[in-house]
Amino acid sequence: MSHLTRERISLDALLAAVASPGCGGTCIFLGTVRNGPDEHGVTAIEYSAYEEMVETEFARLLADAGTRWPDARIAVRHRLGTIAAGEASIGIAAAAPHRAQAFDACRFVIEEVKKRVPVWKKEMRVDGTEVWVDPSGRPTAKPSHV
């Protein structure tokens, strides 16, 4: 099953994918498009990706997680396209026999995604500007449609 979607992320589907009688703890992470006081009126973020590499990188990343937490069951879905503020861009569910494994595996996946999975985002702001987000610094403003 693809790790990419252009639809809303379904928490129920993620949970169903990891549910197991032996798992007593499930940790879920949702990353949502933020428009807080530190943002500059973000109405949406346009997510794009190197899609073929995203799929292979997710497969490697989940294999790595499986080596570290053999009893954990993990599902991840990243959304692409234009995502409105408040909606989720990524959902990760990790179920495990005990909660520490579930938390650690879930945290591992999101941290690795931020490092390894080739996805990019462009903020759409109320003033009409569009800004590529560079997590290594603050996004650099740029006139619209350049």
Place this chain on the structure above:
Amino acid sequence: MSHLTRERISLDALLAAVASPGCGGTCIFLGTVRNGPDEHGVTAIEYSAYEEMVETEFARLLADAGTRWPDARIAVRHRLGTIAAGEASIGIAAAAPHRAQAFDACRFVIEEVKKRVPVWKKEMRVDGTEVWVDPSGRPTAKPSHV
């Protein structure tokens, strides 16, 4: 709003309670009734509580979390009564501007619940026995209905 319920725990309600434009990361923990290879055929767990104290203890615990993570928004719901294997007994959602706060706040709440919140569980097993769970050791088997 009460932190206790006898109905199924609604993830959507927990998420709605913590959603905020300034929060880009949400961590959810679900504790579910386990019936894995280490259990002895658990069909359900009966959860009971010192209900008045649970409410005050949750209020204290959330106040503690609010001191540590002032920007986090946290919701928690504990279910009581008979909960079938596979269903959730507790749901915690923590939303925060950044993911580290969300993970840490969510983890804090479940760890504190395990220490402070007066809830007890009795395993219902396929062989008809009922066993009070003592997390300080392994549950001690006891004949049914004693």
Place this chain on the structure above:
Amino acid sequence: MASTTAATVRVRFFARYAELVGRSEAAVSVPLPATVRDVLHRLRDDVPGARALPEQPLAAVNLKQVRLDTSVQDGDEVALLPPIAGG
């Protein structure tokens, strides 16, 4: 003990302790000053089932966990808590 004042506290039992004692609550009177430990001693005298409780259970007074040497007042609610197993 030559005490002129007494306190009546409501003692509540939960989960396995309620099963052991055979009831979910009891009223206990103790001469003041008194601690939770004094309440426990009086309880064992007054309520036969209470002898099955552990020597040093977790206890709460008025919805807050306390040590057994915490003092009690008239009207307090003392709760005896089996090992917590929530979540």
Place this chain on the structure above:
Amino acid sequence: MASTTAATVRVRFFARYAELVGRSEAAVSVPLPATVRDVLHRLRDDVPGARALPEQPLAAVNLKQVRLDTSVQDGDEVALLPPIAGG
């Protein structure tokens, strides 16, 4: 350079890099042996917009992140990746 063999690689640009270069891919031929860095140099000569790319971008060969001194073969897909911002 007196090389008898050449490699043609497909170079892909993403996100801001696609905007900078003004296209999303290019075919580049380099004499072998060659590294990703050689591909980048040739790209700057062949595709004017490519001069706007940073000197040392993140790169992937055949869907795997690599260092710029990694060698390339004929038919490889080289991708130039802006700072990753997923999640």
